[in-house]
Amino acid sequence: MRWPARWGKDGVMGQMERQAEIAGAVTPGSRLNAVSELSALYLLTDRLYRARSQAEVYEAALDAIMGTLSCTRASILLFDEAGMMQFVAWRGLSDHYRNMLRGHSPWRPGDRDPQPIFVSDIDDTSEADWIKETIRNEGICALGFIPLVADGEVVGKFMTYYPDRRSFTASEIELAVTIARQVGFSLERARADARRRAAENDLRESEQRFRVMSENAPVMIWMSDKDGHCLHLNRMLREFWGVSEQGIASFNWAQTTHPEDMPEVGRAIGEAMAERRLCTIVGRYRSALDGAYHVLQTHAQPRLSASGELLGMIGVNIDISERQRADAQRELLLAELNHRVKNTLAVVQAMANQTFRGVAREPRQAFENRLMALAAAHNLLTASNWENAALSDIARDALHAGDAYKDRVDIAGPRVLLPPREALALAMAFHELTTNAVKYGALSNDKGRVSLAWSRADGDSRLLLIDWQESGGPAVEPPNRRGFGSVLLERSLKEDLRGKVELSYRPAGLSCAIELPWPAPA
Known part of the structure; x- marks a missing residue:
């Protein structure tokens, strides 16, 4: 939507120049107006400070706008996520008017240092005829566009509407900008609060998801601070060590580590923390389930803050005791199998020598070479557990x-x-x-x-x-x-x-x- 430049005859500077031409003395009436404006600004500041919702911010702003800027109608508009200006609060505007003119704005999202725009008479502008007609049919002649700024960028505007042609005074313009600044600060605070609440909700949901997954995971999950104190042990690990949820903070996991393994476990975790890297450790830990040492394979990595500060470690323990026993049993069986296969091949070779006695050397050698080739292939397979x-x-x-x-x-x-x-x-x-x-x-x-x-x-x-x-x-x-x-x-x-x-x-x-x-x- 195109509006007169702020330097035009109906813009801010033009209005201020005309007001400067009229030099008048301070009167009791002007003093009363000043006191009234200060009172209204004080009340606005107080209400904005106490506001607990966007709706309360809008209501306080509209009360101040209509109470100090002598307008009978006003509105507040903000850019939505798509970058379109939308009405969020208003007084005295019809649905038809708002539907026709929503999205129109003299500024784009993110514009910096926006200036207010004041239109003394809509008919004096170069706007499209349908826009002028819509505004006139609403009973509006003069308008004020005052930008709302948060974090240094325009986020919306508030508007004042007047039924007759109007010359905006310098004091009105200054007052409008002051109100906009106050509302902008409040919006900035509200947005920061909303971002903080959203971040807190995301964090809370993330922690809840983590705890649900952790508690029901088929592996042992833990989290520690940078000094090695336990912050979290999931259900499987609490049962393994016999620790209650209330006892996690005072639990010393190092006391469950096999004395022979503790130096290597401590060294590996210390290096991983110092070098900020993942580590894998295998160690023996005493379990409260049976009082015996179990072999746990630990995969752990440092926890870092957004600034890279070390917070502690997070890791997963997997009980590989049964797997190690099964691997040892399998290796024993494979070794026995390989031994028996070699014995069988030796017996076959002895029988062949007996059978080939008196036969030319070449056939016997060919047979022995085939046996050796078969034995070599067996050795390759045995090396990889078949x-x-x-x-x-x-x-x-x-x-x-x-x-x-x-x-x-x-x-x-x-x-x-x-x-x-x-x-x-x-x-x-x-x-x-x-x-x-x-x-x-x-x-x-x-x-x-x-x-x-x-x-x-x-x-x-x-x-x-x-x-x-x-x-x-x-x-x-x-x-x-x-x-x-x-x-x-x-x-x-x-x-x-x-x-x-x-x-x-x-x-x-x-x-x-x-x-x-x-x-x-x-």
């Missing part, structure tokens, strides 16, 4: 990358963890391919090379492609019969693992393409 084995480790073991063929073997591919079944099958397949390369293929001379690479299939990430390529060896010819190695590849990879195997006897070197389902994560 969960998986890395494809790269299996490939290096089979190709003896660290021995005689180190400089003649290329192994490349992403990290792939194979389940036990796939690991054993590929270990035997790589062993057969390596044995063939050493005896007849690329590794049977001094210059041949072997390349073993794997990747995901293009367009189908569910497939693992393994590519064995030989080069630089003797010329290759297709065999006259299928050997045991070929049978082993087909049986273990095709039938057992639902894969595909393609052997190509190219003169330049043997190639083997293997396609398997991509191993599912454990």
Whole structure:
């Protein structure tokens, strides 16, 4: 909405200039008016100070405006969240008028140093005809726009309305600005109070949510001050230590720590506080549930204020006693299993030696090498608790990358963890391919090379492609019969693992393409 500039003939300065031309002496009547205005301002200040709601602020302001500025109608408007000026309090204005002119303002939200605007006659302005008509139909001729400022920025305005043409005096303008300043201070205080109450409510709700989640969490949650005194222990941790809610403040958790673990626990927490970082600690703590020490894994981090000041620590304890016992039992069983597997392989080897007695050395050696390849794969799986084995480790073991063929073997591919079944099958397949390369293929001379690479299939990430390529060896010819190695590849990879195997006897070197389902994560 466009209004006359404050420097125009109907603006503040024009009015003040005309008033300055009329020099008059102070009269008893003017003294009475001054006393009345001061009294009204005092009353306004008192009511604003005592106001406990926005509505009380608006009522006090409207009483002061209409009581001192000789207007029969007045209103207060504030910018809403969308930046539109909205009527929040008024007297003597129709619904139609307020609906038509809401949103109109000579200032934008956030404008600084706004100046009041006074219009002696709406017909003298360049406003749109519909605006003039709306104002005239409301019985208004002269208007005053006085900005309300909070935190240095315009947040709204109050308006005065007059039925006849009016020349605004300098004292009226000064009085209007004074009232606006008082109301602005009150709005500023009210907004600060509202922000404070909102922050307090948010904090209260946040604390309530935290306590509800903490009390019902399946882990032990705690909070301390910077000196290590407990501020909060959730229900699970209170039961673990046998502490009541009332006894949290005086509880000394350090007394429950195993003497051998206390130095390390104290050092870790102290460093985390000093360096403002997360820490993970494993220690033994005596529980009131059974009187025994339990192994707790603690994840803790410092609590900091908005200014970065250390307030204390907050952490989570997880009882891993049962898990540690289960892990120890599993490791014991795996060690026993590995021992028995090795014993079984040794028995098989002894039986093979007995069976192969009198047979040529080559078949016996081939069988023993297969047993050794199987044992090596077992060792890789045992090292990971029989969960998986890395494809790269299996490939290096089979190709003896660290021995005689180190400089003649290329192994490349992403990290792939194979389940036990796939690991054993590929270990035997790589062993057969390596044995063939050493005896007849690329590794049977001094210059041949072997390349073993794997990747995901293009367009189908569910497939693992393994590519064995030989080069630089003797010329290759297709065999006259299928050997045991070929049978082993087909049986273990095709039938057992639902894969595909393609052997190509190219003169330049043997190639083997293997396609398997991509191993599912454990």
